[in-house]
Amino acid sequence: MPTWAxxxxxxxxxxxxxxxxxxxxxxxxxxxxxxVVAKQPDIxxxxxHQKTVVVIDVAIPNDSNIRKKxxxxxxxxxxxxxxxxxxxxxxxxxxxxxxxxxxxVTPKLSRGLQQILRP
Numbered sequence: 548m549p550t551w552a553x554x555x556x557x558x559x560x561x562x563x564x565x566x567x568x569x570x571x572x573x574x575x576x577x578x579x580x581x582x583v584v585a586k587q588p589d590i591x592x593x594x595x596h597q598k599t600v601v602v603i604d605v606a607i608p609n610d611s612n613i614r615k616k617x618x619x620x621x622x623x624x625x626x627x628x629x630x631x632x633x634x635x636x637x638x639x640x641x642x643x644x645x646x647x648x649x650x651x652v653t654p655k656l657s658r659g660l661q662q663i664l665r666p
Contacts, residue, residue, distance in 0.1 A: 569594045579630045600639040610647030
């Protein structure tokens with residue numbers, strides 16, 4: 548079973564994450580070298596051994612807007628993803644978790660959840 552560390556919200560996530568197997572961050576603003584507008588996703592999963600970061604942002608729009616909202620989330624965090632890859636030397640992925648108010652989902656949700664829950 549993996550060991551996960553949850554840091555205080557004012558700490559630098561990478562050094563602590565590299566001392567254990569991984570880290571789950573939420574309500575945490577990522578400090579970047581260059582200006583990035585969207586740098587506080589809902590959740591980030593840092594995996595030391597896989598050298599991966601999954602940026603997760605959750606939304607619950609009207610069912611008719613789920614595809615649009617997924618694309619908005621992907622675009623919104625693209626710059627943060629690229630900056631994390633440069634700064635930390637990891638493979639980063641943005642996973643929008645978008646579920647409509649009446650439960651509608653797209654096939655992207657299943658693929659995204661598989662990325663989050665991979666062993």
